[in-house]
Amino acid sequence: MDMSSHPLLAVIDESPPFPDKYPQLKRLDRSVVCQVCKEPFTAPVSISCGHSFCSQCIRSSLDVSKKCPSCNENCSEGSIRRNRALEEITDAWDESRPTLIELTRPAPTSTSLRKRPAPEPNSKASSSSGPYKRVKTNGSGSGSQSRSVSPSKPMSKDGSNGHARDHEEDEEEEEDEDEIQELTENDEAPCPLCQATMPISSIPLHIEKGCPPPKSTKKVNGAAGKGNQKSDWKKVFSGQGLGSGKGKEVEMKRITKPNYALATPAELRATLADYSLPTAGDKPTLTSRLQEWIILFNANLDTSHPSSLSALRAKLAESESSRKRDKEKGKDEMINQLGTKEGMEKYAKEKKGEFERLKKEIMERDKRRETEGSGTGKENAIEVD
Amino acid sequence: MAAGLSTKRLMKELSDINTKGTPPGISLHSADSMQDWIFLISVLGEETVYRGETFALRMKFGNRYPIEVPEVTFLANPEYQPPVHPHVYSNGHICASILGNEWSPVLNAVAICITMQSMLASNKKKERPEGNDRYVRTAPSNPKLTRWHYDDDVSLIETETLFEVEVEQ
Numbered sequence: 001m002d003m004s005s006h007p008l009l010a011v012i013d014e015s016p017p018f019p020d021k022y023p024q025l026k027r028l029d030r031s032v033v034c035q036v037c038k039e040p041f042t043a044p045v046s047i048s049c050g051h052s053f054c055s056q057c058i059r060s061s062l063d064v065s066k067k068c069p070s071c072n073e074n075c076s077e078g079s080i081r082r083n084r085a086l087e088e089i090t091d092a093w094d095e096s097r098p099t100l101i102e103l104t105r106p107a108p109t110s111t112s113l114r115k116r117p118a119p120e121p122n123s124k125a126s127s128s129s130g131p132y133k134r135v136k137t138n139g140s141g142s143g144s145q146s147r148s149v150s151p152s153k154p155m156s157k158d159g160s161n162g163h164a165r166d167h168e169e170d171e172e173e174e175e176d177e178d179e180i181q182e183l184t185e186n187d188e189a190p191c192p193l194c195q196a197t198m199p200i201s202s203i204p205l206h207i208e209k210g211c212p213p214p215k216s217t218k219k220v221n222g223a224a225g226k227g228n229q230k231s232d233w234k235k236v237f238s239g240q241g242l243g244s245g246k247g248k249e250v251e252m253k254r255i256t257k258p259n260y261a262l263a264t265p266a267e268l269r270a271t272l273a274d275y276s277l278p279t280a281g282d283k284p285t286l287t288s289r290l291q292e293w294i295i296l297f298n299a300n301l302d303t304s305h306p307s308s309l310s311a312l313r314a315k316l317a318e319s320e321s322s323r324k325r326d327k328e329k330g331k332d333e334m335i336n337q338l339g340t341k342e343g344m345e346k347y348a349k350e351k352k353g354e355f356e357r358l359k360k361e362i363m364e365r366d367k368r369r370e371t372e373g374s375g376t377g378k379e380n381a382i383e384v385d
Numbered sequence: 386m387a388a389g390l391s392t393k394r395l396m397k398e399l400s401d402i403n404t405k406g407t408p409p410g411i412s413l414h415s416a417d418s419m420q421d422w423i424f425l426i427s428v429l430g431e432e433t434v435y436r437g438e439t440f441a442l443r444m445k446f447g448n449r450y451p452i453e454v455p456e457v458t459f460l461a462n463p464e465y466q467p468p469v470h471p472h473v474y475s476n477g478h479i480c481a482s483i484l485g486n487e488w489s490p491v492l493n494a495v496a497i498c499i500t501m502q503s504m505l506a507s508n509k510k511k512e513r514p515e516g517n518d519r520y521v522r523t524a525p526s527n528p529k530l531t532r533w534h535y536d537d538d539v540s541l542i543e544t545e546t547l548f549e550v551e552v553e554q
Binding site for chain 1: 389390393394397398404448451452453486487488489490491493522
């Protein structure tokens, strides 16, 4: 079939592939692609067998089957580890891809496209997205977040140097030129001694203090830590997770999956309410909403460019409504089919076998009942209240 | 445009088919919507029992694709008939583990076609599966609701076709 004018292809905004004479670039291009969604990695993670996927992809996949999609090896969600190196490579590749595409062009077709033939070491690498930059559209709101650490990012680990941060950001604006590939003080890096990740600016102080583990919001509720075990466990089993107090801000901490078979709708609603999500619907609706939210939320913790919570909520709402649309569309098609004469005939033809079979069964049953029914009578009769 | 994971992925596959084409013997017949694609499959070569025949493979993608397997059947209508094969029922339902518990999200529509093609190519005897009539009589319209038993784990193709019909609703 001729697909050059396919309506479904009109909407696709593909970045151009590399020409065939550069197989090595094609290979590189393929290697930063998640095998599940076939897009460049978003929040890449690795699992026990060594394969890497987008966090969201592998989490969705493991919800359905606890196996590696690539090699079929058994795998559980607990083995998911953030792959920071891969994330850096993907980002760097995304950034340099437009430049390389330009370089591989056989002849300069238009001069305007060749403004930047090669990145000079000191120029700001194409951080403004060029015409062919491959960026995953992350839904509303997330696109504006830049590569450098944005203020909205949950910076739980460095609450101590908030003032220093403001100052540095001012500086950053002035000397934009130096920002390029080098890490800025705002970026995170592992401590050379203990490998704990923290903003570069706080590493010297951290080492001076003798590498204390980075402060995190994970700490158990302070003083109440010990005597409160019972209620803590209760919270865990009701799917709320430790320390998620009411009315407080949402904690940027992985959500523990509740046991959906045992959880009551009220518990599911409570968890959803903790994250300011809609709590309408029956249990299957609530379950799938929470499942999807947990995937989105936990995957969002595996990247250094996280989306805001409101963006995640919008994403969830969108996928839910599109699913609903799909369902209703199916219904409409059925109704439309039955509306036309041809459709009706087709439906009758398709269902004829089934109809005949049911008819036969009923007739046989009636016959049986007649022969038996004359004896005892009551047992086979249909009972009516 | 509200492009979910499934729509985006299917668009990508479609544009791949568009630019790179399909393997020999396989062609895309129609893809009128994002949910319903039909491929035409024929077995190439001289020694196949399906020489000269063309079959239509229909795939219905849900919005959980590729996490969940698409619904795959051979078309059974006046124009196209399902192949006579020990793992293909006369209503077009297919017993292949790749369409059940062996499905993996890294696979795609063309990979399913290739598997079906090689399933047909490796067949030497044209016969319907055991219990075909009984299955066809009671089968749900969606083959995914049938609980298939795959006896042979060694090969994706040589699966045994014991089945148990489990009609939901």
